[in-house]
Amino acid sequence: MPANPELKQKVEEVLHENRVLLFMKGTPEMPRCGFSMRLVGVLEQMRTEYGAIDVLPILDPLREVTGEISDWRTFPQLYVNGELVGGCDIVEEMFESGELAELLGVQQPEAASAPSQAPPADPQQSPPLQVDGS
Amino acid sequence: MITDALPGAEVEVVDETGGGDHLRAIVRAPQFEGKSRVDQHRMVRAAVQPRMDDGSIHALSITTKPA
Numbered sequence: 001m002p003a004n005p006e007l008k009q010k011v012e013e014v015l016h017e018n019r020v021l022l023f024m025k026g027t028p029e030m031p032r033c034g035f036s037m038r039l040v041g042v043l044e045q046m047r048t049e050y051g052a053i054d055v056l057p058i059l060d061p062l063r064e065v066t067g068e069i070s071d072w073r074t075f076p077q078l079y080v081n082g083e084l085v086g087g088c089d090i091v092e093e094m095f096e097s098g099e100l101a102e103l104l105g106v107q108q109p110e111a112a113s114a115p116s117q118a119p120p121a122d123p124q125q126s127p128p129l130q131v132d133g134s
Numbered sequence: 135m136i137t138d139a140l141p142g143a144e145v146e147v148v149d150e151t152g153g154g155d156h157l158r159a160i161v162r163a164p165q166f167e168g169k170s171r172v173d174q175h176r177m178v179r180a181a182v183q184p185r186m187d188d189g190s191i192h193a194l195s196i197t198t199k200p201a
Binding site: 035071072074084085086087088089090093094 | 171172175176179193195196197
């Protein structure tokens with residue numbers, strides 16, 4: 001099934017408008033899957049602004065879109081400068097190795113380790129973006 | 135399935151929840167040499183796609199290492 005062209009265009013716009021963009025299940029304040037929660041936790045430690053999109057309302061159509069854009073259909077997904085960085089596994093590896101900090105142009109946090117607990121209640125990032133379902 | 139798609143790979147699969155549907159695959163393969171992590175993950179994912187499509191694997195964590 002081909003991707004919905006309107007949704008794909010919207011996604012491409014959002015990727016263009018956000019240097020760091022996270023597609024996740026749920027929101028940064030309330031992640032709805034363990035992998036999404038872990039990826040948010042990593043981004044919080046990076047102390048960088050990011051956009052977040054809750055994929056749950058538009059899950060299947062969005063899988064088609066990201067499948068076409070990046071050949072990647074599972075969530076969460078992190079994009080930096082419009083390019084797919086990866087899912088939770090890849091981002092955690094890059095976080096621990098310092099590559100993520102380098103990619104984002106921030107300082108590697110001390111005692112960097114992939115978090116296993118819930119993100120802080122008051123995250124410092126731009127509000128999550130809502131994309132209307134197709 | 136992974137070694138079929140990636141001959142010569144060393145694969146370890148761990149069942150993360152005991153239920154058989156949340157798996158972690160640790161894959162070391164010469165085919166990963168010089169490829170980005172995203173590409174390495176795509177290769178592993180492509181190898182197990184039928185199991186993801188039929189729902190028998192719900193979540194797959196992947197760790198890849200070049201040989």
